[in-house]
Amino acid sequence: MRRTRTRIVAGVACAGVAVLALAAAGARVNTSKSIPLGLYWASSAPVDKGVYILFCPPQRSVFDDARDRGYIGAGFCPGGYGYMMKRVVATRDDTVAVADDGVRVNGELLAHSAPIRTDRSGRALPRYRSGRYKLGESELLPMSDASATSFDARYFGPIERAQIRSVLRPLITW
Numbered sequence: 459m460r461r462t463r464t465r466i467v468a469g470v471a472c473a474g475v476a477v478l479a480l481a482a483a484g485a486r487v488n489t490s491k492s493i494p495l496g497l498y499w500a501s502s503a504p505v506d507k508g509v510y511i512l513f514c515p516p517q518r519s520v521f522d523d524a525r526d527r528g529y530i531g532a533g534f535c536p537g538g539y540g541y542m543m544k545r546v547v548a549t550r551d552d553t554v555a556v557a558d559d560g561v562r563v564n565g566e567l568l569a570h571s572a573p574i575r576t577d578r579s580g581r582a583l584p585r586y587r588s589g590r591y592k593l594g595e596s597e598l599l600p601m602s603d604a605s606a607t608s609f610d611a612r613y614f615g616p617i618e619r620a621q622i623r624s625v626l627r628p629l630i631t632w
Contacts, residue, residue: 486512486543486626491605493543496631500624509546510626511600513617515539520584520614527581529609543626544600544610554599554616555590561601561612570606573613586615596620 484500493510500512514535515521521539524530533540548554548563555562560571573585593599597616602608
């Protein structure tokens with residue numbers, strides 16, 4: 459009995475070390491609805507439209523509320539925020555507009571981008587307000603392409619490139 463318990467503890471410890479080693483090497487697991495579920499690899503590839511990114515949210519009150527309400531996790535980013543994963547849908551010189559029917563990039567309406575007025579608990583959601591906005595040199599727009607209920611740029615607006623920690627390459631998704 460004691461020998462079996464020791465083997466179980468040793469096996470769990472080895473699995474834990476393996477997971478930590480993979481994370482240190484660049485493996486990232488996404489379990490949120492923001493991007494497809496799965497295993498991703500962090501890289502230093504260039505940030506451009508269409509790539510998935512891992513970023514630290516900027517310190518703004520909208521992210522304080524998001525963390526307090528459970529839209530984003532607590533973590534090691536400044537402000538005590540957890541990392542976020544999204545797809546880059548707009549970059550420098552792209553024109554962005556957020557309206558009742560959704561987010562438009564250069565006039566094209568993005569799928570799953572209509573802002574929702576309230577969360578599941580009936581609390582009003584924030585809304586990034588812009589008529590038409592041209593992204594600056596260091597700005598980009600992170601959005602979900604996988605979920606209409608994701609907490610993304612339609613609620614908080616563009617972020618700065620300095621917030622990005624890595625580009626994520628999908629390894630296995632479902």
